[in-house]
Amino acid sequence: MKEWANTTRRIIVLLVAFFSVASFSIFNFQFSILKAQPELHDLDIRVLLRDNGDALITETRTMTIDREGTECYIVVGNLNGSEVKDFSVTDDNIDYFYKPMSPWNVNGDRWEKTNRCGIVEKEDGYELCWGLGKEGERKYTAQYTVTNLLRSYPDADGFLYMFVAEGITPSPEHVSLYIFNDNYVPFSADSCGIWGFRYIGNIQFVDDYILAESLAPFEERSAMIVMARFPKGMFHPTLAGEGTFEELKNRAFENSDYTDEMSREEEIAAIVILICSFLLPIVSMAAYFIYVWRKRRRVMKDLLWYRDLPYDGNLQETNDVLNAYKYVGADYNNLLSACILQLVCDGAISIENQRFVIHKLPADKQYPRLLQMFHQIFCEAAGDDTILEPKELRNWMKSRKNQKFTDNFIQVLHTKKHIYQYKNQEDRVRQVFGMKKFLQEFTLLDERGVGEVGLWKDYMIFATLFGIAEQVMSDMKRINPEYFNMDNVAQQMVDESTMPIIRSTMQNSTARAAMSKAEREARAAGRGGSSSWGGGGGFSGGGHGGGIR
DSSP: OHHHHHHHHHHHHHHHHHHHHHHHHHHHHHHHHHHOOOEEEEEEEEEEEOTTSOEEEEEEEEEEEOSSOSEEEEEEEOOTTOOEEEEEEEETTOSSOOEEOSSOOTTOOHHHHTTEEEEEEETTEEEEEEEOOSSEEEEEEEEEEETTOSEEOSSOEEEEEEEEOBTOBSOBSOEEEEEEETTOOOOOTTTOEEEEESSSEEEEEETTEEEEEESSOOOTTOOEEEEEEEOTTSOOOSSBOSSOHHHHHHHHHTTSSOOSOOOHHHHHHHHHHHHHHHHSHHHHHHHHHHHHHHHHHHHHTTOOOOOSOGGGGOHHHHHHHHHHTSSSOOOOHHHHHHHHHHHHHTTSEEEETTEEEEOOOOTTSOOOHHHHHHHHHHHHHHOTTOEEOHHHHHHHHHOGGGHHHHHHHHHHHOOOOOGGGGTTOHHHHHHHHHHHHHHHTGGGOSOOOHHHHTTHHHHHHHHHHHTOHHHHHHHHHHHOTTHHHHOHHHHHHTOSSSHHHHHHHHHHHHHHHHHHHHHHHHHHTTBOEEOBSSOOTTOBSOOBOOEEO
16 A cells, blocks of 8 residues: 555656656746747948949848748839849858849749848839848848939039838848048038938937947837938939939928928038138138227227117127127027016016016016027926926927927027128227126216116116126115115016026027027038938838848
């Protein structure tokens, strides 16, 4: 009986062990099936543009290959008169090119396709195919020529081409596209234009070539479309494109985020300025400094105090004078701060319990456009509760929904005038600097009439515009310390808890918006930058599909 029990226990132990091993093996098998997926880790594309417009394209794929599929293939469609030729493939395991197979048997097994390549002709293009071979970490290099990829247009030479098709499987984790030319003429933003579409990433000029690179793994709808414009004479394409390059670009820009494109006149002006600054930088700068110095000396000579408000109190026109008579640069931060004080002075903004509260503009006063836009930003950012928080202002200025209005605001704000525009306005210019001199020497006066004290709030606004607010307000407090206790609005204008926060938030947000606008204008002009997810219509090449099957 005891022997039978021992035997039974042994059988039970063996059965448990058997089923455990079996279950573990089945689990591992199922897990390996779930995990085993082909992967495309990196897709490196090198494009060499020939003088006649042909392009030699070399694509290197770094992949993980499993049991799935028998071949890898590249979709090349929408060729519009181009052809594909000289297709070849090699990999990291062999020292020779794959053997061409014609016709290519799409339904063949993996063994039949190993170290073989071929082309499948479709109604709208080609499929460039090769066998996957053995499993594991693999690197394949495919090379082919697309004729007439670069085409001639009346206004420029260029192309709009899809180098990575939509819906490629597996989706690439990273894509880099390099574009070179064999004419030994470097590509640069000064002479060429580049744009990228349908991928998250950048496109830029690097040394003497163009680099388009993804910054996030491709999704199902991702693709890589690149448009490039070259000056006439850099290449000599044998095939002419339809219409003009400008028409091709406008079609590609539809539904893209390339906005605020420079006009043709602005492009020509920019090129002229660039050429002049390149040829005569030192002479031009020296001549300009001497010119400004002489003009400044002329308006500052025997300068008297000016107690009234220059340009009838218009802050922007006064700031234009200050910027025009600077040697370098332009300042708009003081103008922004002065605008805030102007709205506080007029009751359109108040500080209540250390909170910035927005009110309606007074109906009895006509405001310049800049102040109207300024107030509108504050109103919309504050929302229904009319209380403006710094975070609300930052978010409003950063929002893409408000981008068009913000761009218009930046354009209205940045109205820098050149010093020669004040040639016949010397008296008014002297009033601006006379007012500044008066405020700088505020404590030198012995008495203050009632009428003059009535201008103190305006003086505080203009002192802010001149960048001497701290000194002037300190002088005012020494001369008449009771003024700020008796006048509630004046007290709000020197509020040290709320005013600086809103002022710095507006300045920083405006600076970021101006930089963003400049970057988008540079992108739209073809100087490189981030790619556009949308747009790219009218492209050649590519199509849908490709990868492993």
